[in-house]
Amino acid sequence: MRYTPAALALSLALTLTSSVLYSAPPQVLEPRAAALQAQGRAALEAGDINAAIDAYEAALTIQPGSVLLTLDLAEATRRQGLQGKALHYYRKALVNDPQNLDAIAGEGVALVEKGAVEKARRNLTRLQGLCGKNCAQATQLSAAIAKGPTPRVVTADAVTPNPEVSEN
Secondary structure, X not given: OOOHHHHHHHHHHHHHHHHHHHOOOOOOOOHHHHHXXXXXXXXXXXXXXXXXXXHHHHHHHHOOOOHHHHHHHHHHHHHOOOHHHHHHHHHHHHXXXXXXXXXXXXXXXXXXXXXXXXXXXXXXXXXXXXXXXXXXXXXHHHHHHHHOOOOOOOOHHHHOOOOOOOOO
């Protein structure tokens, strides 16, 4: 009984230090990569998605494997309408950082846009287990699921066949 307070204090100290050891250090970008990332974000806000993708890809050549840059590239390709390519980038980020909330939410939104709502619900369940129901990423993904997949519009010009006249 007399050792109980000391044992509790020691176990609390060990718990805190072990949790600090398992947390990922914040990723710092090289100055050139950070400048290209800022350039890409500015281009994305201006609506120039191709310039944003170019900037993010250039930044990734400077600092390959960066989760931050990969997530930015995934967001840009998702906004361009290339959900399959965005899923590739989100999954690449999840390989490097499996607990990344932004990557899980982004993958879920891309899945909803592609039409895979059940897989997106699995991502939402995973997010809610990691950060709770009220975190920003879970709220964003649940709103995307509620909205549903984006309808694919096909114009008549896209499906009109070209008549060819050939000799028999």
